[in-house]
Amino acid sequence: MSRIAAFIFRRKGRNGWHWTDIVTWIWLVGGLLIMFGPAVWLVGSSFKSPAALAEFPPTILPYVTQKATVEGYDKPLDLYDATLPDGSKAVLAEVRRIGVISQMVDPEKPGEIIKVNISQRTPVRTMAFATTNYTEPFTHFDFVRYLWNSVFVTVTATLITLVVNSMAAFALSKYEFRGRTFAMLLILATLMVPLSVIMVPLYSIVSALGLFNNLWGVILPTVATPTGVFILRQYMLTIPDELIDAARMDKASEWQIYWRIVLPLTAPALAVLAIFSVVWRWNDFLWPLIVLSRKELYTLQVGLSIYSGELNVQWHFILAMTVVTMIPVVLVFIFLQRFITTGIAGTGLK
């Protein structure tokens, strides 16, 4: 333990602080706050009640003001620590507020109204987790339906992506034909065309194929990715051609060479692409929103957006469900970190 501490708190300046130590600490701590802060805030806020969410200034952790039922009042009243005009302190319940004056009662003596300046009182708060944010969507909304749709889209699209892209990569890396480089460049060039440009023609195609309002309409347009072809092709180029010659001498058909020799050897690159594909498809919002208009077909990301209505945004549900949708992606990252970093290092993409 002490060795870990010694390691973490090592400094360049032996006895004092070198300026690089200070910069490093500021940089790393700042980075931690910037990267991790929003996530912590999101998780904290997902447990807040609607009232606590609207509070200013906002807090990281979910607090609620304690309430007390006082005789003579129908609703429970908020409790405050108040400093009385004579300087003594007491826990009082607020009846109403008029301007800067708060009318309060002692819960023990409900008859007597005490007037306290609002700057002289602070709410009595305790931490409370509004778990209904999580349970409500599961029972009252089609959350499970959306979850299933998302899982179906993600898994199917990823499997098809792997097969289609690896086939293209195999042809582009292991066969000599005229225009091979041109074909590769053309595929890479499509990286520069954003979705918003091809959205309308893509919609026409999907609609003409009768895939509108169909999960396959979400899956099929996304399965051929230039990034995937690129990652896999670069990896397959490193597989020695002699192996393929050997397989040819071994009477293997071209399909067998692809399926039994090249594909197993491309496993590390396939893992990288699978991770990317899962994250892309899981987080997809715009395209599913366009293709799917029937509620029972919504994926999670689209489903989440229905909590923000025209007049009323149910932030507490949105935040809670956002946390739930993040879980699979976070798990993927935690367990497959090694593949992701090699993938990013190998391609410069993320």
Place this chain on the structure above:
Amino acid sequence: MGHIKLTNVIKSFGAIDVLHGINLEINDGEFVVFVGPSGCGKSTLLRTIAGLEKPTGGDLAIDGKIVNDVPAADRGLAMVFQSYALYPHMSVRQNLAFGLENTRMPQAEIAERIAEAARMLEIEPYLDRRPGQLSGGQRQRVAIGRAIVRRPVAFLLDEPLSNLDAELRGSTRAELAALHARLSATMIYVTHDQIEAMTLADRIVVLRAGRIEQIGTPLELYNRPANRFVAGFIGSPHMNFLEGAVEAVHPEKAVATLVGGHRLEFPVAGATIETGSRITLGVRPQHICLGSGENSIPAKIRLVEALGSETVLHADVAGQKILVVAPGQHDLSPGLDIALSLSTAPIHLFNERGLRL
């Protein structure tokens, strides 16, 4: 079984011609070695025979049948690659079985053939390991085993020993020779190592720049090289070449003046030699003796390599370099003037174009 005939085979990659009209007949059961410097087209020739490259022109026949358009898998040949090309994700057993499974052979027969090959090559203990867990020598055996289980009409071996260390190379070479004797199958072997070529081959094919320079048994090539290139390529250290001009021709002997003015007599042995023509005399380093006397030339020592059993001398004969391998140990040092006797040495004669006279 295993008779391969090449007729005027040409291979070009785009504008680059790699093979220029190769004519070669390989008999059943023969061990033929292709040698040549790197880039001479020997591997391309082997790959063309295998069917991995398509010849640009000419015919290739196996057992009398033209196979130009037969795919590699259906030619009945097996190949051992320089890198072994074992499938890294399969166990040794799966590596051996892969080619047989593709021919839809019954499982029982596959198992039997693998067992037989494994016994022959002594790789039984490693059958369930992956290639990555094997040493270089073991991988080499598996690569050969993969060829053996196919029972091919001919084996094609592309520099199979080049990735082994020197000691293992020696023992594996002997095993290969034994294997050939046992299987009595046709083997075509590509190498740039002339010791492998000399020890293994029934016949050697010397290639240079896509052309066959000479075909012959190892000793034919050593004793009667067809041209200067073969003479220089076969034999280690390489043959010495002394440039000169013919001064006089007698019935039995001729006399040449070497560049630098020394005179040397050499037997004519039926060759037609004209007085005044330019000539190259080839002498193997092992055939030159130290000592003056009849038919000797003076030389200056530049470097002495004492190997214990023999001494290699790098010397200079009036500006022409000469190598001498003298048996035993000699107390000589660089800068010393010595005399070299060629009186007993077989002398190879080459004309201006490098052809044997």
